[in-house]
Amino acid sequence: MKTLVCFLLLAVSACAQTLHIYTWADYVSPEVVEKFEKQHGCKVVVDTFDSNESMYAKLKAGATGYDLVFPTAYMIQVMNAQGMLAKLDHTKVPNLPNIDPAVLAKVTDKTMEHSVPYTFxxxxxxxxxxxxxxxxxxxxxxxxxxxxxxxxxxxxxxxxxxxxxxxxxxxxxxxxxxxxxxxxxxxxxxxxxxxxxxxxxxxxxxxxxxxxxxxxxxxxxxxxxxxxxxxxxxxxxxxxxxGCDEMVIPKTAKQAELAHAFINFVLDPAIAAENMEWMGYYCPNKPALEKVSPEFLKxxxxxxxxxxxxxxxxxxxxxxxxxxxxxxxxxxxxxx
Missing domain, CATH: 3.40.190.10 (Periplasmic binding protein-like II)
Structure with missing residues (x-):
């Protein structure tokens, strides 16, 4: 009985993990979110904003519940200068090399120290x-x-x-x-x-x-x-x-580990291709571009x-x- 109780407590604890994402409307495929939840045994809650300025104002006003945010590159410069962003642990994001170097050349954070390009x-x-x-x-x-x-x-x-x-x-x-x-x-x-x-x-x-x-x-x-x-x-x-929108982890994130896992997940070529075709934005992921339809690229x-x-x-x-x-x-x- 004790073993069963421990097992149930562990299961509840694993499921209790919730990743809070703050992004633009219609910006991540619901199927992709579902696959991530299944793979990581967690819950993903997505809140949306309609401008970089409103997102920034909310975070500056003290909103600390977000683990992963998708600002545009110019706003990331502001947020980073104000010490709002966590440094990324590249060992937890093995799919980082999939990012197109040509896109990295156009953004400020070329080494992806604190941000990873999501769409162009x-x-x-x-x-x-x-x-x-x-x-x-x-x-x-x-x-x-x-x-x-x-x-x-x-x-x-x-x-x-x-x-x-x-x-x-x-x-x-x-x-x-x-x-x-x-x-x-x-x-x-x-x-x-x-x-x-x-x-x-x-x-x-x-x-x-x-x-x-x-x-x-x-x-x-x-x-x-x-x-x-x-x-x-x-x-x-x-x-x-x-606009180059990028993924960043706020310093106040409670689920930084899960946020790293999500970044890595959406950089997987098959997942990135699926996500790209669903939302209609170009993801600067070189191997993923080989998996999308020719119609999409036209x-x-x-x-x-x-x-x-x-x-x-x-x-x-x-x-x-x-x-x-x-x-x-x-x-x-x-x-x-």
Whole structure:
């Protein structure tokens, strides 16, 4: 009897382990999560955020319940500078060599000391091709008065100011106040046409044709397009922002061991390929790319031609100059 009681206590203890993940919506395949739970005899709880800034604010305000977080590279620079991130134990992540060196070359933490690239994505545009017959791959689409009320822009300071800067031929990381003032004026002009700034509803909106033109994340748009062929993804010829979202373990994590195990699990080539095709984002995992379908790699949201890729930029941490962007964003939001 004693043996049975001990066994049951051990079983309950093993199952009591819960990994708390804080990430973007629709960012990890439920099947992948289920497989991990089964393999590790644990429970995974996934909470979501809709912007790096809201995630950061929550953690800074004292939220300590998360074991694994998926911020964008520029925010990781901020979090690491403030001592919020744990150093990764590479011996617990034997699948790290699967990460594409070309992607590592574009991020700050090239040795993966505290972060591991998860996805490489773009903020692009999507149109309902049954509603817009003369769509063009250009940010100029947001100037069309005929689309007024049928348009959304991302409710994200860096993404939407970045789009306006790109439309003018400027860098998305500019510190030049004249460039930023010009981008502000472009956004205020675009604002007259948009239904709203939006980070979530644009997916259902473009699917239902409530919206005819949306600014959104490539993986989200890919998911909608897979269900609805009337949705077409376009990469503006002026260039777009590149976001590299990465996996980090906060210093406050209670299940750091399990967090390392999850990172290693999603870097397994077969799991990464399955996860990639489900969410529609490109995972920089070289062996996994050999396991995805050719159709997946042909999608414009996944593979961008080299000449256009050269015009795309990774969002960087701007340090004190971020205040210039906050000022512009406040002016855009207040404009009528």
């Amino acid at each position: 994505a773009y903020a692009a545009i999507a149109v309902r091709k049954d509603k817009i017959k003369d769509a063009e791959a250009s940010w100029a689409m947001f100037d069309r008065p005929a689309l007024a009320g049928r348009v959304t822009l991302l409710d994200d300071m860096r993404e939407s100011i970045g789009a306006a800067l790109k439309s003018l031929g400027h860098s998305i990381n500019t510190r030049d106040e004249a460039h930023l003032a010009a981008a502000r004026d472009v956004l205020i002009r675009w604002k007259k046409n948009i239904a709203r700034f939006d980070n979530e509803g644009y997916k259902a909106g473009i699917d239902s044709a409530e919206f005819h033109l949306v600014h959104g994340y490539s993986g989200d748009l890919f998911q909608v397009q897979m269900e609805n062929p009337k949705v077409e993804i376009l990469i503006p010829r002026e260039g777009v922002t590149i 999608n414009p949201a996944i593979t961008i031609p080299a000449e256009l890729q050269a015009k795309c930029e990774v969002i960087e941490d701007l340090g004190p100059d971020l205040a210039k962007y906050s000022k512009v964003w406040d002016q855009v939001k207040a404009a009528h």
